[in-house]
């Protein structure tokens with residue numbers, strides 16, 4: 555019998571899972587239990603884990619196939635699907651903006667697993683937002699209008715990295731390679747069917763059928779709503795802390811307040827939901 559205990563962090567989002575050592579292989583029924591908790595709380599935290607890259611990948615793989623290497627960030631040597639986020643004075647943090655991972659893909663990523671490897675003495679927290687709750691907080695008339703609208707997602711602010719390394723050609727090449735897609739602004743979770751607001755500051759660039767100024771105003775209104783603290787949970791990392799989140803209806807924001815200290819994280823993205831394909 556599992557010893558796992560799920561303790562909510564806020565009424566809206568986030569829970570800590572106690573009583574599990576992820577360095578031991580979790581059983582299928584334990585993975586099912588965590589999956590259900592994930593759908594309910596959107597992000598789960600596990601403390602004092604310190605997993606090797608193999609163990610981290612193995613844990614992530616319990617939820618579905620793993621995404622390959624990232625278009626911009628380096629992979630860990632020998633582990634294509636383990637992305638290293640190594641931020642410090644020479645490579646300043648770049649994720650202090652609300653986003654869900656890889657929404658420029660038609661089938662945006664299912665889940666992400668992030669482990670703290672080197673954590674600043676203070677700062678470098680991550681926040682997650684519940685975009686189902688954001689949807690429910692919309693004025694009913696606006697919610698209805700948004701239900702008719704879709705928006706373009708592309709590589710967004712990753713253009714800066716592409717420009718830094720390859721100038722205009724770098725941007726054009728990466729834009730072509732990464733591509734763009736269109737998502738409804740009011741999207742639905744593929745398993746629960748719950749509606750959520752699916753625009754984010756990093757990757758959503760334009761609302762179709764609007765002029766650019768109209769689109770910007772409406773996007774800014776939605777970004778502002780997503781930024782409200784009542785929809786958030788905030789994690790203070792320790793080395794060995796792991797966060798597992800569902801990208802379908804949550805967004806996250808990595809606070810960039812720790813320079814000149816260094817922050818190193820290992821990230822594995824689960825590209826699709828093994829249990830969804832079974833259902």
Ligand SMILES: O=C(O)CCC(=O)C(=O)O
Nearest residue numbers: 639649655680808819821
């Ligand atoms: O480093 C973090 O806390 C979050 C990183 C991030 O934004 C991501 O994995 O997409």
